[in-house]
Amino acid sequence: MIDAHAHYSAPAASAFSPAAILARLDAAGVRRLVVTSSPPQLAQHLYRHAPGRIIPLLGVYASDLDKGRWVHDAGLPARIAAQLEHGSWAGIGELHLFAGDARQPVFEQLVRLAAARRLVLMLHGDAEVIERAFAIAPEVRVLWAHLGTRPQPGLLAAMLDRYPATLWIDTSVRNERIAPDGTLLPEWRALFERYPDRFVAAVDTFSVNRWQHYAAVVAQIRNWIEPLPQPLENGLLHDNAARLFDAFLASPARP
Ligand SMILES: [Zn+2]
Numbered sequence: 025m026i027d028a029h030a031h032y033s034a035p036a037a038s039a040f041s042p043a044a045i046l047a048r049l050d051a052a053g054v055r056r057l058v059v060t061s062s063p064p065q066l067a068q069h070l071y072r073h074a075p076g077r078i079i080p081l082l083g084v085y086a087s088d089l090d091k092g093r094w095v096h097d098a099g100l101p102a103r104i105a106a107q108l109e110h111g112s113w114a115g116i117g118e119l120h121l122f123a124g125d126a127r128q129p130v131f132e133q134l135v136r137l138a139a140a141r142r143l144v145l146m147l148h149g150d151a152e153v154i155e156r157a158f159a160i161a162p163e164v165r166v167l168w169a170h171l172g173t174r175p176q177p178g179l180l181a182a183m184l185d186r187y188p189a190t191l192w193i194d195t196s197v198r199n200e201r202i203a204p205d206g207t208l209l210p211e212w213r214a215l216f217e218r219y220p221d222r223f224v225a226a227v228d229t230f231s232v233n234r235w236q237h238y239a240a241v242v243a244q245i246r247n248w249i250e251p252l253p254q255p256l257e258n259g260l261l262h263d264n265a266a267r268l269f270d271a272f273l274a275s276p277a278r279p
Pocket residue numbers: 029030031118169228230
């Protein structure tokens with residue numbers, strides 16, 4: 025399995041060394057982790073510890089407090105461009121952004137930066153933000169977190185149809201919504217069957233507590249995925265994320 029959405033921020037790094045994180049991945053049967061952090065160096069630290077297993081995203085927040093104000097920080101894009109020069113990065117994010125701020129120039133500059141360097145953008149936002157990213161750079165690859173902010177199969181299907189080659193969606197923190205008693209609801213199963221190569225499974229370890237319960241959350245995910253037909257299971261657990269990050273996995277020493 026590739027867990028396609030993880031955080032290793034300062035509180036988690038105080039609680040768990042890189043070796044302890046790897047032990048948690050092993051215990052849960054997770055081969056690779058797509059991980060971001062605030063501050064951003066922590067994800068790189070994890071990557072250097074286990075380069076074959078970590079897919080690092082450059083977090084743009086110095087601390088979690090920046091979540092609500094980053095898009096108004098005019099100096100941010102230049103700092104991010106400079107940080108990308110140090111270390112190996114598969115993408116940028118997670119960026120939290122909502123429709124009212126979708127037209128901010130700082131967002132536009134980060135989208136252009138990601139596109140120019142063939143980096144994946146992990147976005148936590150509504151459909152308007154995703155549309156804006158593709159209006160700025162149609163070729164950029166986007167990982168849309170948490171089945172979007174309004175997780176409705178019809179809305180997601182429309183977005184996947186509109187962006188057939190560049191949009192991937194992660195299922196993190198939505199297990200109870202899509203599989204409330206452990207079995208995938210029919211409308212979600214139909215959506216995953218219709219788009220077998222576009223969704224990726226993920227935990228989203230946003231807190232120390234979430235890391236403590238990592239294996240249990242992975243088990244919850246496997247519980248609704250494993251009854252699905254084998255190709256769909258493989259896609260959700262591994263193959264779709266491997267395709268999303270194929271450039272990094274083929275040549276991690278970037279730029
Ligand atoms: Zn997250």
